[in-house]
Amino acid sequence: MELTEFVIKTITIVVVFALTLVIAMYSTWGERKVAGFIQDRMGPNRAGPGGLLQPLADAGKMFFKEDFIPALANKWLFIAGPSLAMLTALLASAVIPFGSTFRWEGHEVVLQGVESNIGILYVFGVVALGVYGIMVGGWASNNKFSLLGAIRAASQNISYEVAMGLSLIAILMMSSSLSLGEIVAQQHGGNWNIFYQPLGFIIFITCSFAECNRVPFDLPECETELVGGYHTEYGSMKLGFYLFAEYINMFVSSAIISVLYFGGYNYPGMDWVYNQLTAALGSQTGHNIATLIGTAVFFGKALFFIFFYMWVRWTIPRFRYDQLMNLGWKKLIPLAIFNIIITGAAVLFLKPLITAWLN
Amino acid sequence: MNPTLSFFYFLSALTVLSALMVILSKNPIHSVLYLILTFFTLSGHYILLNAQFLAVVNIIVYAGAIMVLFLFVIMFLNIKQDQEETKANIAKIAGAIVGGTLFVILFGAYRKTLIPSYNPNQFDSQIGMIENLGKMLFRDYLLPFELASVLLLVAMVGAVMLGKREIGERHF
Numbered sequence: 149m150e151l152t153e154f155v156i157k158t159i160t161i162v163v164v165f166a167l168t169l170v171i172a173m174y175s176t177w178g179e180r181k182v183a184g185f186i187q188d189r190m191g192p193n194r195a196g197p198g199g200l201l202q203p204l205a206d207a208g209k210m211f212f213k214e215d216f217i218p219a220l221a222n223k224w225l226f227i228a229g230p231s232l233a234m235l236t237a238l239l240a241s242a243v244i245p246f247g248s249t250f251r252w253e254g255h256e257v258v259l260q261g262v263e264s265n266i267g268i269l270y271v272f273g274v275v276a277l278g279v280y281g282i283m284v285g286g287w288a289s290n291n292k293f294s295l296l297g298a299i300r301a302a303s304q305n306i307s308y309e310v311a312m313g314l315s316l317i318a319i320l321m322m323s324s325s326l327s328l329g330e331i332v333a334q335q336h337g338g339n340w341n342i343f344y345q346p347l348g349f350i351i352f353i354t355c356s357f358a359e360c361n362r363v364p365f366d367l368p369e370c371e372t373e374l375v376g377g378y379h380t381e382y383g384s385m386k387l388g389f390y391l392f393a394e395y396i397n398m399f400v401s402s403a404i405i406s407v408l409y410f411g412g413y414n415y416p417g418m419d420w421v422y423n424q425l426t427a428a429l430g431s432q433t434g435h436n437i438a439t440l441i442g443t444a445v446f447f448g449k450a451l452f453f454i455f456f457y458m459w460v461r462w463t464i465p466r467f468r469y470d471q472l473m474n475l476g477w478k479k480l481i482p483l484a485i486f487n488i489i490i491t492g493a494a495v496l497f498l499k500p501l502i503t504a505w506l507n
Numbered sequence: 508m509n510p511t512l513s514f515f516y517f518l519s520a521l522t523v524l525s526a527l528m529v530i531l532s533k534n535p536i537h538s539v540l541y542l543i544l545t546f547f548t549l550s551g552h553y554i555l556l557n558a559q560f561l562a563v564v565n566i567i568v569y570a571g572a573i574m575v576l577f578l579f580v581i582m583f584l585n586i587k588q589d590q591e592e593t594k595a596n597i598a599k600i601a602g603a604i605v606g607g608t609l610f611v612i613l614f615g616a617y618r619k620t621l622i623p624s625y626n627p628n629q630f631d632s633q634i635g636m637i638e639n640l641g642k643m644l645f646r647d648y649l650l651p652f653e654l655a656s657v658l659l660l661v662a663m664v665g666a667v668m669l670g671k672r673e674i675g676e677r678h679f
Contacts, residue, residue, distance in 0.1 A: 225536070266637060269563040276571025280543070283575070287536060287582050295582060302575050309572070326637060 156250055156257040161242075164261060167447075168241050172395040173203045175454055179395075182458040206388075213384035221381065222288040229285020230382070230389035236281060237396040240274040243267040244403050245329045247413050247443035251435045259443060260329055267328035268316060271404060275312075275359055279305040281393065282361075282368060286378035297377030300469065301368035304358055307476040308365075312355035314484035315348045318491040319408055332412035337419070340411040347487045349409045351480055356401040358476070360394060363461040367469055402453030403446075410449050413442035515555055522548040535581045539574060546570045558635030 177192065177199060184191025192199030217226055247259035264270060279302050286298025319341060323331045335341060342349050358365040369377030379390050406412060421441065426434035467475070525548060528541040546569045553562035633639055644652050 222536075225540075264559070266559050266563050269560070269567070273563050273566040273571060276567050276575075279575055280578075283578055283582070284540070287578075299579060299582065302579050306572060306575055 150255060152252055152255045153257050156252060156255070160246075160250075160257070160259050161261050164241060164244075164246060165238070168238065168396060168399060171399050171447075171451070171454075172392060173207075175395040175398060176206065176391075177203050178454070179458050179461075182455065183462050186459075186462040210385045210388035215384045215386070218290065218381050220290045222290065225284050225288035226381075227386070229281055229288055230386040230393070231281075232284060233278070233281025233393040234389045234396075236274055236278045237393040237400065239277075240271050240400045241403070243270050243328055244400070244407060245332050245412060246446055247439045249435075250439055251432050253432075258329060259439065263327065263329050265325075265327050268320070268326050268331070268408075271328075272309075272313060272316070276305075276309060278359070278397065281390075282378045285382070285390070289378075289381035291381050293375045294378050294380045297368045297370070297374050297380070300370075300374075301361060301378060304361075304365065304367060304472065304476075307473060308355040308358035308480075311351055311476060311480035311484050312359065314481060314488060315351040315355065316408075318345055318348045318484075318487050321488070321491050321495055328407055328412075332407055332414065335411040336414050338411075338414075338416055340409065340414070342409040345409065345487070345491070347483065348491075349405075351484050351487065352408070353405060354475075354480060356405065357457070357460070358472075360397045360401055360457070362394070362398065362457055364464045364467050365472060366466060367472060370466065398454055398457050399450065402450040402457070405453050406446060406449035412449075413439075413446040415442065415445045418442065511555065515552075518548055518551045518555070522552070535584070536578070539578050539581060542577075543570050543574050546574070553635075556635060557632055560637040560640055561635065 180202070181191040181199070192202040195201040195205045217223055242261035243264055245258065245260040245263075249256040249258050282301040283298045286294040286301070289295075319331070320326060322341065322344060323334050325331060325334075331341075357363075361368050367377075369379065371377070374380070379387055382390060418438070418441075422434075422438045425438045428434060429437065522545060525541045525544040529538050529545065532538050532541060546565060550562040550565045553559070553565060631639075634643075
């Protein structure tokens with residue numbers, strides 16, 4: 149690889165990594181503010197203006213607490229649990245396209261960690277691994293409640309992965325590509341997948357709530373039944389890693405939702421903006437600024453879905469466990485298969501008809 | 508040595524080591540975790556062979572689903588390390604004989620096998636990519652593919668039937 153491309157790629161990866169962490173950090177602040185707003189109270193307002201330094205204060209507290217390992221716990225696996233949770237949460241952002249290309253002296257570099265032709269499968273594989281952090285940690289704690297939380301997490305994740313994969317297949321049938329960059333590029337010009345796949349979108353977002361262990365599917369850490377679920381025995385920064393991994397998962401899944409269904413970095417009128425910018429500032433600067441606007445739009449969409457997660461958390465009560473399983477296996481999976489059949493029929497029969505009629 | 512080759516050796520050593528640890532570790536949970544590591548190193552080998560689809564599917568299916576269920580079951584078994592019964596000597600001897608015989612058979616088969624050579628000029632390095640793999644599966648190998656899917660469907664129906672609660676059975 150050329151040196152310039154290498155440098156731009158490195159900067160992209162570092163910026164993406166830092167942004168993921170910062171967004172996850174400020175999601176904790178956002179969550180409290182949203183909770184405060186919904187419950188008609190102030191939320192954090194002591195540390196810094198509007199409580200903006202609250203995440204830093206929390207991190208400081210987490211770091212300086214005693215790092216405690218229970219006597220009968222399996223020591224190495226007890227440490228490995230939160231590390232695995234954090235690792236798998238951070239892995240997924242490698243294939244997300246955060247913007248179109250960046251141009252520098254004749255080189256064009258895609259604003260994406262790795263452009264892979266199996267992008268969405270990679271994300272799916274990383275999501276499938278996410279459960280190990282919880283299971284290993286829950287078992288290593290040597291506590292019945294932790295183990296039950298871990299078992300719940302495992303069965304929940306496996307059940308909802310099936311429906312999630314099936315809802316993705318409808319998208320793949322339309323785009324005939326597994327590459328996330330390609331899927332975004334096809335949604336250019338207001339051609340967003342949400343208009344073609346509303347049912348698939350609802351199934352996907354439900355399953356991503358379940359995969360992130362968020363309310364209404366936060367059975368693994370259900371405090372009314374299981375004390376604290378899989379992280380009952382955890383304290384200090386290890387607990388911090390578990391909670392932080394949840395927020396990173398939220399950001400990554402929001403980013404995936406906006407890539408798959410809401411056009412990623414595409415926004416209405418982007419061609420007009422692009423032409424105006426390139427005419428005014430030249431093909432390099434104009435192009436780069438247009439790309440940055442697209443990236444900002446992308447982050448806006450992702451942040452909206454993070455807000456949606458919080459909104460749902462403070463609105464809907466928790467499911468009971470049998471309801472959760474019934475919803476996953478008996479409702480979402482048949483619906484997803486129905487969606488696949490409808491999509492297949494539409495791609496085969498309806499699409500040629502409409503194209504013939506339009507021409 | 509070129510980097511790919513040295514990476515191959517490193518990965519192979521890791522594979523063999525983690526596969527050995529699966530059977531050598533006392534704690535079954537550790538065994539399962541080492542088995543997951545083995546699957547990861549195998550996926551690394553697939554990537555070195557330019558078969559990305561196979562690599563990711565290996566991780567999704569084996570590491571992501573099957574091993575989770577393994578871990579699930581073993582965690583429920585609640586095996587205490589100090590209460591573990593020492594296995595009878597006869598079982599150890601039988602295991603050694605069976606394993607040794609299998610090794611000899613495999614080694615003999617390997618010695619007899621002629622590995623067909625390939626022409627580097629005609630070799631298509633893109634064959635492992637998902638587009639080519641899909642075309643190959645649905646064009647040249649359609650019947651085996653469909654038969655395998657029917658087999659999986661039968662297995663799934665059987666599993667559902669086994670797991671079904673019979674009439675009059677207690678709910679717990």
